[in-house]
Amino acid sequence: MLNAEQNELVTRTNAGTPMGELFRRYWLPALLSEELPEPDCEPVRLQLLGERLITFRNTDGQLGVMDEFCAHRGVSLWFGRNEENGLRCPYHGWKFDIHGQCVDVPSEPEDSQLCKRIKLKSYPLVERGGVIWIYMGPPELQPALPEWEFATVPRSHSFTTKRLQECNWLQALEGGIDSSHVSFLHRGGLKNDPLFKGSKGNDYNMNDLRPQFEVVDTDGGLLIGVRRKAEPGHSYWRVTPWIMPCFTMVPPRADHPIHGHFWVPIDDENCWAWSFDYHPTRPLHQEEVDAMRNGAGIHCKYVPGTFIPLANKTNDYLMDRQKQRSGELYSGVEGIAIQDASLQESMGPIQDRTREHLTFTDRGIVQTRRRLMAAAKALAENGTPPPGNLPEQQKIRSVATVLPETAIFHEAARDSFRAEPGKPHTTV
Numbered sequence: 001m002l003n004a005e006q007n008e009l010v011t012r013t014n015a016g017t018p019m020g021e022l023f024r025r026y027w028l029p030a031l032l033s034e035e036l037p038e039p040d041c042e043p044v045r046l047q048l049l050g051e052r053l054i055t056f057r058n059t060d061g062q063l064g065v066m067d068e069f070c071a072h073r074g075v076s077l078w079f080g081r082n083e084e085n086g087l088r089c090p091y092h093g094w095k096f097d098i099h100g101q102c103v104d105v106p107s108e109p110e111d112s113q114l115c116k117r118i119k120l121k122s123y124p125l126v127e128r129g130g131v132i133w134i135y136m137g138p139p140e141l142q143p144a145l146p147e148w149e150f151a152t153v154p155r156s157h158s159f160t161t162k163r164l165q166e167c168n169w170l171q172a173l174e175g176g177i178d179s180s181h182v183s184f185l186h187r188g189g190l191k192n193d194p195l196f197k198g199s200k201g202n203d204y205n206m207n208d209l210r211p212q213f214e215v216v217d218t219d220g221g222l223l224i225g226v227r228r229k230a231e232p233g234h235s236y237w238r239v240t241p242w243i244m245p246c247f248t249m250v251p252p253r254a255d256h257p258i259h260g261h262f263w264v265p266i267d268d269e270n271c272w273a274w275s276f277d278y279h280p281t282r283p284l285h286q287e288e289v290d291a292m293r294n295g296a297g298i299h300c301k302y303v304p305g306t307f308i309p310l311a312n313k314t315n316d317y318l319m320d321r322q323k324q325r326s327g328e329l330y331s332g333v334e335g336i337a338i339q340d341a342s343l344q345e346s347m348g349p350i351q352d353r354t355r356e357h358l359t360f361t362d363r364g365i366v367q368t369r370r371r372l373m374a375a376a377k378a379l380a381e382n383g384t385p386p387p388g389n390l391p392e393q394q395k396i397r398s399v400a401t402v403l404p405e406t407a408i409f410h411e412a413a414r415d416s417f418r419a420e421p422g423k424p425h426t427t428v
Helices: 004-011 018-023 169-176 179-185 187-192 200-207 286-293 313-318 321-326 336-346 360-382
Strands: 027-032 044-048 051-057 063-067 102-104 125-128 131-135 158-165 212-217 221-229 234-243 247-250 258-267 270-278 399-404
Touching: 004 018, 004 169, 004 360, 018 360, 027 044, 027 158, 027 258, 044 258, 063 125, 158 286, 158 336, 169 247, 169 258, 169 270, 169 336, 169 360, 179 187, 179 200, 179 221, 179 336, 187 200, 200 221, 200 234, 212 360, 221 360, 234 360, 270 336, 313 336
Parallel strands: none
Antiparallel strands: 027 131, 044 051, 051 063, 125 131, 158 270, 212 221, 221 234, 234 247, 234 399, 247 258, 258 270
16 A cells, blocks of 8 residues: 555656656657658647657658647647648748757748747657657667567567556556456456467466465566466466566467557556567467457457547446356456456546555565655656666566476576567467
């Protein structure tokens, strides 16, 4: 349980807050590449960490992001004309380049120096693995480019989506690292979801509803190990890596793709749930991609033309009480992603953690909060660089494995956690 002050610390991410400044030290997923598909395409609004921004791809194909509002009279540049390597405000024609620099004020005399003095706040962008990434921190402290395996395998090996989640980023993240709920909330998916079914691990999940948690600190975050009974003398381990501040991976099942998430704050009461699937040694099968596009696995169906889930709080997540009563759907809600979102959003925009009662199965959540608070305070008070930014800390995998009962999981499976090109993932 956190007190009110601690809850404020870990949930608030606007500029100037300790957690907001922590987030600004990382490359964060901002847009799918397909949202800015070609030069001079229409600009796209972007809100992250409480800041309203505008993004565009210029005539030369370069990416830019800057303050959404024109420096002249505050018009939203979403209405702007993307032309001739700049975004031109339609109100009075002021034009800005990809760095936010004003390059033309048509009403000014030819020898005017006004343009040189006008610059909108802007940030660097980089495109990797079908994702456009943003860094919003001090320029001189910009870290190395993101090296997550899903973004560095061939594009044919990976699939990434995002969806709006209407709650604070932390309660979404905490759902992502909570392995104990799978045997209840997602039990229907273990049997029926095409990206989950057929794994021997599913039987272990359903046959042992009292998992044992062991949490190990790493340089970049945590390894959250969950042990269940397997054959006599053996244990089934599902190990979820969490890397600072908001990256998680779900342990794999059979030869299905590995999957995971980023939980990126839009503001304090909404976040983007980024979901990726990838296979380290083969292209994704067309059947797998079709299932992902149809909302299987950790993905969802959308309100057409948006990233809003089709099943959302305005329609009670399309709850089916008959399927809940029959056991076809344990919660009555369809789909892994929406099952999670429905319960995480039900906690309210920002969960009041002063009222919760944690148990042994919440060890990963407790340690995650401690690491986040410690890193945010160390950065604010001493300027200590936060963990999770080094490429070697990002080259990590989740693991599902059966080990002897006496094995120490993080030692016995040490080689399985490291992502290497062409190396098969460890799965059951």
